Amino acid sequence: MPSPNDSVSSLLGSSPDSTVSPSLPLLPATPFSDLNEELYSKSGKEVLEHCLVQGLRPVASIVLASTKENLHDVARGNLDTNCMLFALHGPEVTVSNEVIVAGWAQVTLEDLEALDWLHSSIKGKPLLVAAMADLGSPTPFGELKSHFAKRNFNDLEILHHCLGLKAVEMKPSMSPNVANTRTIAQDLAKHSLLVCIDVEHYTLNSDEMTEIGVGVIDTEESAMVSHARQFGDHGQNLMQLAHYHHFRLIEKSHLLTTNVKSRGAEGNRFGKSRFVTFSEARDILQKILVQPITTVKALKGFNRPVVIMGHAIKNDCAHLNGKDLGFDIDGLGTIIRVIDTQQIAVDCKFWHHPTDPIGLRALVNKLEFDHTDAHTAANDAARTMICAILMAVPKQARKGCGRSVNEVARLVETYSQGASKALGGTAEYCSKCGSTTHVSKACNEKGLLHCDECVSRGLDELSMNHIPLHCPIVRDEVVAERHKWYDDQLWTPKYPFTSRNRLQTFAPNAPKVQPATPEEIAARRQHYDKQRNSRGAWEAFTWAGRSFDKSPQHEAGMPQGSHPISPKGPHKSAARSGPSDGISGLGRGGSSNASNSRGTSATRARGGIGRGRSRFLENTSNEDF
Known part of the structure; x- marks a missing residue:
């Protein structure tokens, strides 16, 4: 033997x-x-x-x-x-x-x-x-995912299940094996997690992810509240079941918002903010979305089923699997359904324009509470969760309340900060020197640091204020290249821009970005030397070798489904309107009106009264070359 x-x-x-x-x-x-x-x-x-x-x-x-x-x-x-x-x-x-x-x-x-x-x-x-x-017999998880499909239940009905308002029942079967499998699937459904996700990006370049906001509600806990009919004012008791997490991505922490109406990552109001690397973010998301069931003996060995929710969630899921994070939720094997508050607003007849999705701010306003510090990831995730609960709870839960919706929302903010538990990362990080003992505003290392990127451009006056990972000159150059990429396309929708060949990517197994050629180094040095005596604002360098005119997309011509547009005036560097620590800090005056991050509203599909579409569209159906 x-x-x-x-x-x-x-x-x-x-x-x-x-x-x-x-x-x-x-x-x-x-x-x-x-x-x-x-x-x-x-x-x-x-x-x-x-x-x-x-x-x-x-x-x-x-x-x-x-x-x-x-x-x-x-x-x-x-x-x-x-x-x-x-x-x-x-x-x-x-x-x-x-x-x-x-x-x-x-x-x-x-x-x-x-x-x-x-x-x-x-x-x-x-x-x-x-x-x-086994290809010949269904698994409980497979049965559950199939049963939760859109053909059987709309987004609102799935939300009702996650909040314990109405259970999604499995269909009976005459086959003993299938019946047993569905019994297990029904038990699994009781242990579902509702996970609300929002992703935020740099204002001037939506290719660069800066924040992730996550809110989690345990269906077992929500079912106890709902079955007891103890909703609280406007569903406050359900709202306070959510645990919120705000993750600031260390590698992109120097990409601060330029939106004067938002404090960006600095304005978080839910849970606690933690600085994490992209690698740590992947591990944390894995722990949130892959949770073994340990409390029920018959279900040991199974993971908890997860329902993902968001506002225009398709975009957030795509960005999670983008060039830096590379996190594919579909590959986890735990996601049974993805639902969207834009669709929930239609399902509950709160919004009557299914072809023009409602924006998050408009939805918050219609539900009568404030969207303070918008476009901060955890704030948007939390307001999405609050909106979902307000639309889902029974009408009687919103009648005769002692507090207004806005008062309840503020109480939920405060409660979430005390209930938050860190899942990793650090409380502080400096986007100038890279220290985890203080934030950039408290950094005393100015003048003692070294940035090779600045030195190679002859910008010695800036090179001692930050480390290369957080170089503001590189940041501003990429923004300028992005704007020029779109301006050079005389049609819409446009081929999308990607920074992956310009900035280091942090996804698993991502190839290292090739260093600049001697020709590019000499050209950008000459570009900045010429501006030293300029009395106006400096222009960020853009390398012709990466321009749209030199790209395979230009050779391919106008994408199918696009249509021509009139050419614009001469291109102006977007970096002029950026933060003062970069190119805009080198000049003596002037600022362009280029702060709008082109393509962002189209890919996010989140703003305005409806306004699911933007006048500027990226052709996201075309792969990047």
Whole structure:
């Protein structure tokens, strides 16, 4: 009889330590990021029962050392395979290719009784089993996601479920296997999470993400409030169930708002602000959106189903998976539905223009509370959540209230700040020197720092005030390139601009941006040298090699679906209207009227009284070259 190592080696075609790569396509399943003590102590039969009940079948095994630590390491290292990982125990001498491949191909719960060795408790070396969803039988999570689809329930009905106002019931089935699966799915639905997300960007360049706001409501908690009919004034008790998080992205923390009507990231009013790197943000979002169920024995091994909500949420989801964060919520395997307050306003007949989506400020105003410090990520996420609750709660919850909606909203603000718990990052970060002990306003390092970017441009007077990561000159040059990119396209919608070939990207496995060529370095040095005696505002440098006229898109011509527009006047550098620590701080006067971030309102689709469309459109259906 072959040894375990021989069996596994022949299965995988390599050493036992190789990554499992079954030939069958893997379907999303709940991963074990941490094998709990109870599961680890089960016999092989019990583990396989757990596997089969969830509609999962083993497709390969790896022999491991006998320590739980090794088992945990492999489990964590294989999360990206979308496999379910199980600890399987038994006498190694009985393991063979036939058992692993043929034996598991058609195995049922009844068949397990005939495999005596599976009844053993922990003995010898454990095996790690990678299981995939069986194509022939539905999984509880798959059933739940299918049932929550738009064809069955509108966004308002899904919101009602998440707030415990009305449960989404699974349809009965005559098939015992399907009926059992749907029973588990129904139980899973009771443990859903409602996660509201908002993403914010630099005012002058919407390609650069600066903030993420998240609000989370636990359906188990909201159901208790709703079933007791203890809503409070205007649904205040439901509103106060939300936990808010405001994340400021360290690598882009120097990109402060230029909107005079907004304090940007400095104006957060919900939860507590934390500075995080893009890498930390990915880990935190993973923890929020992938939460194992640990309180219900029958559901251990499953993750909590998640309903994502936002205002124009499609754009936020796309930006989460953008060039710097690279976070794909669809790949998590926990998202059962995405809902939008723009659609909820239509579903509840609060807004009657389905082709002209209502903006967040307009929705807040119609619901009669203030949208102070708008365009701060956590503020927008929280106001989106508050709007959703106001539109969803029963009418009687909004009658005879002792407080106005605005008073309730302010109380929720204050309450959220005390209820907030940090999920990572730091409370302070300096976008000048990079310290985590103070913020930029309190930085005493001015004149003691060094920026190679400024030195290479001959701007020694600025080079000692910041580190290269937060160089304001590079910031302003990219803004100028972005505006010129759009001005040079004589049609609309336009090919979208991307900074990925100009600024370092921070998504996983992102290629390093190539350094500037000697020709570009010489040209930009000459550009700034010529302006030293200028009495007007300085112009930011733009490199012709990255212009639209030199791009593959220019060669392709006007995109399908676009139409010509009249040419504008000479291009003016957008950097003049930027913060005073950059190009605008070098000149002696003048400012352009270029503060509008072209393309931002079109991609966000969030502003105004309705105004889901903007006069300026990016052609987002065309891929960046």
